[in-house]
Amino acid sequence: MGYHLRKVAFYLAALWAAVTLNFVIPRLLPGNPVDILMAKLQQRGGSVDPAARQAYETLLGTGGRESFAQEYLAYLGSLLRGDLGVSVSAFPAKVSDVIGASLPWTVVLVGLATLISFALGIGLGALVGWKRGTWLDSLVPATTMLAAVPYFWLALILVALLSSGLGWFPLNGGYDVVLDPGWSPEFLGSALYHGILPALTIVVSSVGGWLLGMRNMMVSAMSEDYVLTARAKGLTGSRVMIRYAARNAVLPSVAGFAISLGFVVSGSIVTEQVFSYPGIGSKLLQAVQNNDYALMQGIFLVITVAVLGANLVVDLLYGLIDARTRDRSTVS
């Protein structure tokens, strides 16, 4: 099996595992989510007819009325149809609509912040590694500390300093609420302005990890024979650093992207909460607080699919930047 096929197969397996986890969790854990949901639905004035009940049971379990296999098939069926149920916290909106409205905010925020952080961390890490034995070494312990700061706490501090204190940025939200969401320049400008602090939080908290990893790999790469050869060839310093040392040192960072992305996504969820950002992380918490199980499950699934998709793209890219992987036969 080729490298690309193996990767796609692996992520399909991971996706199946996530979907199944999503199915199993509400059925194995204590409590009776369907009853809670129905009660909530009643409070909101929704219909409590058997059809609504059955829809939730497909998602969360029938409490033993149907066999596990039957439930599982019904669950997979509704997933394939894109039917994630009805949200009770945003009743009568469908879960898929709630997610559709909040997902773009998170994808843009987390996506951009991650790209910036990755580029910054890799670039600085390469430089710090290359200039070993200079003042840049003192960045290492400082960054170590930075990498251990909780995202949400950093968010609190930034808000206290830059929003409450200096008034440079808005306290919270994703855009100025007087504006109508749309593609107008005012709205986009406002969204950008509101996005700076959350993005800064994510970048500052995650850049340290990339930087340290890259720096260490850079130091290792610099003792490799091919870097020595490159120096003996009389190549310019920048060429040796970029084409030879950094080009090789970056590989483990790319290969380890999956692990790091998981941390970033986890951190972003909490960060969104601090900023009341209209993204999917805030929605997830709203869902948890309101026992909106259908929304909870839907969001978990969407986050997982997004993370798996991003990792797949990175893995396929890895195949492009390291020719050796295409000839190897091990699984991921």
Next chain:
Amino acid sequence: MTTLEVRDLTKTFHRHRAVGGVSFTLTAGRTVALVGESGSGKSTIARMIARLVRPTSGEITLTGPDGEPVPSRRYRDHVQMIFQDPFASLNPFHTVEHHLARPLLLHGRTRAEVPHLLERVSLTPDFARRRPHELSGGQRQRVAIARALAPGATVIVADEPVSMLDVSIRLGVLKLLDRLQREEDLAVLYITHDLATAQHFSDEVLVMHRGRIVERGPGDDVLLRPQHPYTRQLAAAAPDPETRFLQGGPS
């Protein structure tokens, strides 16, 4: 008399035949050299004899000093191996004492034999307390030899035992092996890529090429009067200052 007979030994890895139909016999008091380049399958044979790799087909039978076949569970009392890289074959975490005491205990002997073992490989008893990183390459390989002797082995498989050592100490280690073979009546399989030492330290030379034995016989015959084209090539490839300076050959 201890003999280890290898009959029609074959090993296939993922459809690639590493060793194909190899047969030979190791006898007490004799050294057999197995010569070949990397990838010729010689290390795979060593690992099959040491029971680290299972043969695809073929047989390895061991006859004890009493002329009786040795049962499988007693096999390791008799057959031991010396590895190529003494920097990798000793566990950096443990002392020399551990490396020697474990095989002694596993084969019904006692820790008290450690000093004696060290003596047999010309090391002083105070080496027992040291750890591998405190030893030179030659000393490590002596410890590895002592470990192979510890169970009371009568058959020793030495897989490139000196190729990772500095040149000036190689002969010392080989001479030690040679002495032990003679004094203790061991059957030795000496695996090497070096024709010259194979010729000097063995009674029989087997030349391996692509998993098969292409030529065999007494060392002087095989290497001074090679028959197979591959053996001839090998013999001609070795550096040869003599022709240049002693026989007026091309410079």
Next chain:
Amino acid sequence: MTWSGKLGAGLGLAGLIVLFGLLGPLLTGDPATIRDIGLTSPGGDHLLGTTIIGQDVLAQLTHATRGSLWIGVLVGVMATVLSGIFGIVGAYAGGVVDEAFSLFSNVMLVIPGLPLVIVIAGFVPADQRGTWTISLVLAITGWAAAARVLRAQTLSLRNRDYVAAARVSGEKTWRVICVEILPNLLPILASQFVFAVVLAILSEAGLSFLGLGAADSSTLGTMLYYAQNGFALQRDAWWWFVPPGLIIALFGGALSLINFSIDEIINPALRERPRRRRDVVATTPAVADEDAVLTVTNLNVVYQGAAPVHAVKDVSLTLRRGEILGLAGESGCGKTTLAYAINRLHRPPAEVTSGSVVFDGVDVLALGPEELRAFRWVRLSMVFQGAMNSLNPVTPIRAQLQDVLRTHRPSMSTSDREARCVEVLRLVGVDPARLGSYPHELSGGMRQRVMIAMALLLEPQVMIMDEPTTALDVLVQREILNEIKRLRDELRFAVVFITHDLPLLLELSDRIAVMRDGEVVEYAPAEEIYLRPQHPYTRQLLGSFPSLTGERGALIR
């Protein structure tokens, strides 16, 4: 900071925080007690002020630290055990077990952890969310990365010869894992444990901050949750929300410092070096022999450090035009250091402390950085031992040949560059179609030929070859040697050939220098060395190689 400095600072800081969490609660009293009207700023009675309902922040902080540490340790232990089972056992067992375990770890790794924890926490009714439940959930979602690291390490350890040796001596499998493999995994296990603790404290803090933490515990995250909901931020009550986060950051930072020093203990290459010094400290006035292309006079190289190592001692050599000079010696004799110093490739802490290197009238040790760069490869090229590792593994051969031309012959046209690359590959007998190949697609012999082709690109006067054939098989070695001899005869460059293999040098070189402990102990024409060696060490080396053509028992001389 050195690694021991980092370890000391990390251990000290982490120790202080642990003490704070252990002993603090005994000194500060009940954190729930309401002491004043609330939100008093730090002062005499309350060192860290009070919360909105008048509880002492310091008392809360000590209890919360204890709670966070306890969960961190719980999760750390559980996650490390899980990763050990899936990483170490799987890798040692190999085959289907390993495939399955590794697939499982990888799937767990790519499923984002915190969202999963949130969903699980969301389904468990609040009154059933105890410390143990939360810890278990955090452990289950947090072990996979460590398992992957442990698996990789175990896979490499289980193929070590000492593991094979233990099996040959008849050790049982569990004993091989526990006694031979596990102790060597300890540094990595320790670092993974530390990492798991940090991760657990951070995740738990996030979870509690969201109000999803354990109902029966108070941790730093819980404190931040109450601070956030008590509008500490809006009321400028910094003493309420700054300290808990600071403790987490300091503790995490301290543990990361510990991890960092563990990394440096495992991999000494990462250790901090003294600041970059000059590679040449002092030189003596250049002396050059008229018909020599390279003259080395009284060269000294020292590895500076607590115990300086004098690696090259007063070495003087001359290389005549078109000559092959053999440099013989065993590992650690200084021959490679000498070769690097000639081209000033030696790295700190190595320094040239005196002597001179003159290359065809150029005082190499006096060259500025840019002059040195322009000198390298144009006048003097090198072929290194590890043909395996001397080529950049991620770019094709073409790019590696071309960047020499691009740098040193900037005016050359693209087609001329390509033509030159094709030409040199033909010279060394490699099919030019291989230009597009990656190094791993070539055999060892072919890679070494490519290296030689690269060394020929700019037609240098001198080539330094450092054990160019040592890693190769006998037959390939012979081919490469013949190739070198032929090219030397055709192109008339001079060679410094470095090896431990004296018979090879005797066959190949015009003159030979024998090195030991940094000194040249004998320096004479090859024939003299062979027929009339003067130094006892030269005789010892000669005696180390049995002769192939002699009868059994005869050594080379």
